[in-house]
Every structure is written in structure tokens, then in C-alpha cells.
Amino acid sequence: MTNTDNIELDSDILVEKDVVEGVGLLTLNRPQKRNAISPEMYRQFNDVMRDHQINPNVNAIMIVSNGEVFCAGGDLNMISHAKSGDIDANELDLDFFTPGVVTKPIICGVNGACVGEGVAMMLASDLVICDQSSRFRLPEIGFGIPPVDIPLLGARKVNPIFMLDLLLTGEWKDANWAEKVGLVNEIVSDEELRGATFRLAKKIASAPREI
Secondary structure: OOOHHHEOOOOOEEEEOOOEOOEEEEEEOOHHHOOOEOHHHHHHHHHHHHHHHHOOOOOEEEEEEOOOOOEOOEOHHHHHHHHHOOOOHHHOOOHHHOOOOOOOOEEEEEOOEEEOHHHHHHHHOOEEEEEOOOEEEOOHHHHOOOOOHHHHHHOOOOOHHHHHHHHHHOOOEEHHHHHHHOOOOEEEOHHHHHHHHHHHHHHHHOOOOOO
8 A cells, every 4th residue: 555665754744645546645654752743743744634635636535653653642842832932832733623624534543542632633534443452542631731622623523421531531541432432433453454444545535526
């Protein structure tokens, strides 16, 4: 599915230069930092999503990650600088959280730990597959950070009692819990995750767009 001759490797976000069977791929690529989102990653992520949105050959978008962790949330140094005013917090946002910015189906494949902003990516996606080792957590309450996007994104997918459980306790939840409450659509083995996510994205991308 992925040809390393065909992707930008010098980036915290990988994007295939050619579309694979109608699927535009976006890969979080900062495994040495557990794919924690940095200011540069926000910019790269938004650029890739805009490119996929306007590319007529992309019919579905797939979000995955490299490494053992899907996303450890926002980079802690970035959060500290944002709280002190050294970084403009308004620039630390993923555009596709806003309805209508990206209108193509988004399929997210989650492996391992998924924290904070990673959970928000899932909630903003249309379909989510996770592996059996996935764990989910919203730790914002422990940092005194009021989550803004996550409650709004969660309201369209997850029963409020389960979202409040995530938001107010900051506790880890496993893959079975996530499937039970509707946070994910399907659980697959760790080895199958990327292939299963791509097959679902390809199936959706192959559907006719005009009648």
C-alpha cells in the first residue's frame, strides 16, 4: 500500500504524492515523541488535509500513524508555551474539526495509546477502526486545560454520559469500552489495523460520486 519512494520522509506528517486507489493518506510521523502534536505538525496536517480536499482524485482520506502510539496529544512544551502566551493558541487547531472544511469521508486507524488531540481526531473522523491494544484518555482536567473541540465533536457521536466519563475522570479506557460506547466502529488485531483501515477507505473511495 505504501511505497517509500512516493512519500515525503522529512516531515512529521507523511503524505503520499500519488493517490492510492482513490485514498489520500495522512500519517502522523513523530514516533520518537509518541506522535505528540507540535505547532509544525498542526500546519503540516492542515496543509495535507486541504490538498486532499481539493484533489479530484481523492475520494476518501485515511489517517494513521507510525510507531507504537497513535497520538500522545499536544506536545507538553507547546502547551506550556501556549499557556504562557509565547505561542498563539489560535494557531494550534486542526481545520477539519470545523464542519464543512473537509467534506470527503475520513477513516481513522488508531493503534496503541490515543490521548487528547488524538481522541479529537477520531471524533472528527467519519469512521474509526482501532487495534486491540488501543487505549484512550482525555487528561486535560489534570492540567487545568478546558477542552473546547472535544465536547463539541463528541456530542455528535457519543452519549453524553460516556463523554463526561472521559472528560471528568481523565481515566484510561480500553478498546472494548470504546467500541461499546460508539467511539470506534470496529476492533481488529494489531497486525491487521493498517490493512483493515485501508480496505475500508478504498471501499468508500470506490463508491460512485455522481448519479
